[in-house]
Amino acid sequence: MIVHLVAKEVLSTLRDTRAVLANLLIPLIVLPVVMLGLPLVFGGLFAREAVTVTEVAVSGLEFLPTELRDQLEAEALALIETDDPLEQVDDDLFPLALTVPPDFAAQLANNQAELTLHYKLGNLRSGLAASKVQRAINSFRDTRTRATLDAAGVDAAILTAVRINEQDVSSEAEQRSGMMAWLIPFLMVIWTLSGGQMTAIDATAGEKERGSLETVLVTPVRRRDLVTAKFLATTLFGVSSALMAIVGYFVSSRFLMSGLVSNLMGGSSDAQAMMGMMGGQLSLSPSAFLLLTLSSLVVAMMVAALLICVAMLARSYKEAQSYIAPLGLVMILPVVGLQVADFLTLGLGFYAVPLLNAMLLMTDIIRADANLAAMFVTWGSSLFYCAILLAIANHNFNREDVLFRT
Amino acid sequence: MTLLCTLWQQFASSLTILAVTPPSDLPSSPLPLSTSPAAQPLITAHNLSKQFAEVQAVNKLSLTVNAGEVVGLLGPNGAGKTTTLRLLAGLLTPDDGELSIAGVDVRKHPRKARANLGYVSGDTGLYDRLTGRETLRYFARLYGLSKREADARIDALDDQLQLGAVLDRMAGEGSSGMKQKLSIARGMLHDPPVLLLDEVTSSLDVIARRAVLDGVKRYRGSGRAILYSAHTMSEIEELCDRVVMLVHGQVIASGSLVELKTESQQTSIEDAFFYFVAQHNQEHEQVSA
Numbered sequence: 001m002i003v004h005l006v007a008k009e010v011l012s013t014l015r016d017t018r019a020v021l022a023n024l025l026i027p028l029i030v031l032p033v034v035m036l037g038l039p040l041v042f043g044g045l046f047a048r049e050a051v052t053v054t055e056v057a058v059s060g061l062e063f064l065p066t067e068l069r070d071q072l073e074a075e076a077l078a079l080i081e082t083d084d085p086l087e088q089v090d091d092d093l094f095p096l097a098l099t100v101p102p103d104f105a106a107q108l109a110n111n112q113a114e115l116t117l118h119y120k121l122g123n124l125r126s127g128l129a130a131s132k133v134q135r136a137i138n139s140f141r142d143t144r145t146r147a148t149l150d151a152a153g154v155d156a157a158i159l160t161a162v163r164i165n166e167q168d169v170s171s172e173a174e175q176r177s178g179m180m181a182w183l184i185p186f187l188m189v190i191w192t193l194s195g196g197q198m199t200a201i202d203a204t205a206g207e208k209e210r211g212s213l214e215t216v217l218v219t220p221v222r223r224r225d226l227v228t229a230k231f232l233a234t235t236l237f238g239v240s241s242a243l244m245a246i247v248g249y250f251v252s253s254r255f256l257m258s259g260l261v262s263n264l265m266g267g268s269s270d271a272q273a274m275m276g277m278m279g280g281q282l283s284l285s286p287s288a289f290l291l292l293t294l295s296s297l298v299v300a301m302m303v304a305a306l307l308i309c310v311a312m313l314a315r316s317y318k319e320a321q322s323y324i325a326p327l328g329l330v331m332i333l334p335v336v337g338l339q340v341a342d343f344l345t346l347g348l349g350f351y352a353v354p355l356l357n358a359m360l361l362m363t364d365i366i367r368a369d370a371n372l373a374a375m376f377v378t379w380g381s382s383l384f385y386c387a388i389l390l391a392i393a394n395h396n397f398n399r400e401d402v403l404f405r406t
Numbered sequence: 407m408t409l410l411c412t413l414w415q416q417f418a419s420s421l422t423i424l425a426v427t428p429p430s431d432l433p434s435s436p437l438p439l440s441t442s443p444a445a446q447p448l449i450t451a452h453n454l455s456k457q458f459a460e461v462q463a464v465n466k467l468s469l470t471v472n473a474g475e476v477v478g479l480l481g482p483n484g485a486g487k488t489t490t491l492r493l494l495a496g497l498l499t500p501d502d503g504e505l506s507i508a509g510v511d512v513r514k515h516p517r518k519a520r521a522n523l524g525y526v527s528g529d530t531g532l533y534d535r536l537t538g539r540e541t542l543r544y545f546a547r548l549y550g551l552s553k554r555e556a557d558a559r560i561d562a563l564d565d566q567l568q569l570g571a572v573l574d575r576m577a578g579e580g581s582s583g584m585k586q587k588l589s590i591a592r593g594m595l596h597d598p599p600v601l602l603l604d605e606v607t608s609s610l611d612v613i614a615r616r617a618v619l620d621g622v623k624r625y626r627g628s629g630r631a632i633l634y635s636a637h638t639m640s641e642i643e644e645l646c647d648r649v650v651m652l653v654h655g656q657v658i659a660s661g662s663l664v665e666l667k668t669e670s671q672q673t674s675i676e677d678a679f680f681y682f683v684a685q686h687n688q689e690h691e692q693v694s695a
Contacts, residue, residue, distance in 0.1 A: 215457070217497055218496070219549055220520045
């Protein structure tokens with residue numbers, strides 16, 4: 001009996017073009033777009049800015065030493081004399097301005113020289129131009145320092161007498177997962193919510209609004225079976241969305257990131273760095289993939305039970321949407337926890353916190369750092385919450401004031 | 407701990423997809439009608455009461471519908487007609503009273519009672535993204551019919567109600583009349599001995615209404631019991647053998663059309679209805695005074 005009930009919910013959802021687009025296609029393309037798009041956009045931008053000549057407004061250009069001027073021009077900067085550099089930057093005529101004091105040569109002789117950079121900190125183009133200028137000034141300063149040391153007969157090696165040798169001791173999986181590894185569990189949890197949402201609302205508040213719930217309730221079907229069917233159909237679409245996100249992620253990380261982006265960027269180091277940060281080097285073992293899928297399933301079950309519980313209380317589709325919308329915001333809270341997870345000593349108790357537990361476990365799985373106890377606590381607690389929510393949903397399905405609210 | 411166990415059992419029992427309930431698990435198919443159906447009461451309500459917050463929706467209501475009979479439920483808006491039908495259909499639980507469908511106690515065996523009735527309301531409640539045929543097949547499975555039985559019944563109902571194109575078109579695309587015919591077909595799908603019809607013609611045009619009324623007449627002719635709630639007096643006069651008049655959840659008059667007209671000394675059932683309502687209001691005012 002439940003099979004027929006589930007089949008109807010699935011068929012009904014699959015015939016809704018919006019639902020298919022939102023639940024299956026968008027999750028499939030969002031991660032590739034994010035993972036490909038950022039390296040392509042930013043990497044491309046950085047690479048282009050590196051070779052593009054950037055005009056810099058300069059006040060007191062005549063006071064700039066020729067060596068420094070050459071260094072600046074070597075960084076693809078064109079120096080344009082101007083009277084009011086601040087106004088030029090403020091009006092966005094130049095991304096950056098440089099003020100050279102009239103006594104710059106004297107200051108330099110006293111090793112007290114100061115140049116002023118005017119740029120907008122929050123403006124990416126401005127920031128990139130500033131980094132070019134800073135590189136040129138640093139290079140000029142280093143050259144002068146070395147020359148001064150040489151003249152004084154001091155070995156320039158004194159400047160680098162102590163070096164820092166940084167060793168990344170994180171595992172290969174941790175290195176490959178990148179700094180944005182948290183994004184993957186977050187998106188998966190979000191997709192279980194949005195993927196199951198349409199089915200859950202349509203199968204509960206939607207049925208009430210259409211009057212079709214009444215026609216099913218007069219059949220000999222057990223109300224418990226009805227709840228189970230709606231729960232299973234919602235879980236199916238929730239987990240499908242999450243799996244689509246995983247598939248999209250693998251397609252982008254395995255094929256697109258390593259091939260397409262590298263080729264498009266011509267092996268640019270900025271793009272490579274960006275890809276690394278986005279987790280583009282990630283490769284999961286089959287067992288990790290299975291664990292990730294199982295974790296998604298458990299989360300999808302809990303979220304589906306929650307959706308059925310909440311949507312059932314609404315009288316209409318719109319009312320249900322207004323009840324469920326805040327859940328998306330609630331789901332952002334565990335992400336905040338995920339951000340500071342590295343600063344915390346994560347006891348097993350954290351793996352019992354709904355949603356945060358799944359996000360933590362998924363991050364552990366991606367970094368090949370998951371342990372058995374964390375898995376059992378996460379899955380067990382999520383199933384327990386799911387059971388409570390299903391019991392509430394069952395209870396509500398027997399309440400006349402919930403079923404026949406008008 | 408006991409609570410946890412109970413919750414876990416409830417959860418585990420909910421996940422029964424691997425042990426799919428076979429159709430045989432459903433209550434037995436609609437009860438066979440006796441060879442002399444006229445005397446067989448198929449709908450019985452005795453002292454039925456239901457209150458919503460401060461509103462007494464149904465107040466000690468009693469009625470009987472025998473096999474082969476159409477009984478009209480007549481009353482103004484808010485009289486308790488829909489609540490009465492929902493109580494009989496097992497959608498609502500009465501606060502008090504007894505009710506049975508085809509001899510089955512609705513409170514004790516709700517699923518078995520529901521297997522013996524068809525319920526159709528003016529609100530068609532169809533699935534927009536299923537075709538008419540898919541809708542009927544789906545409900546046929548919920549009533550425990552096999553695919554072959556379902557298809558045979560759908561063909562029979564197509565002949566009887568002239569479903570035509572709506573069977574293979576998305577239900578949401580049909581006209582109001584076609585949707586209502588489909589909704590009625592859904593109610594008759596499992597050939598139940600009892601049919602509860604709640605203002606099924608309210609949104610129909612003349613032609614669609616005629617088709618529905620003809621369908622109901624044919625169904626009555628096969629020895630079924632039909633409780634027919636409507637606003638339109640002409641439909642009541644045309645279809646019903648007896649009428650139960652409701653005001654504020656109470657039966658204010660009941661009997662055959664002739665009996666009601668004679669008792670009220672009126673020539674039409676509409677006039678008789680106004681007569682009984684006025685009489686009821688007068689008695690009510692006297693009691694209040």
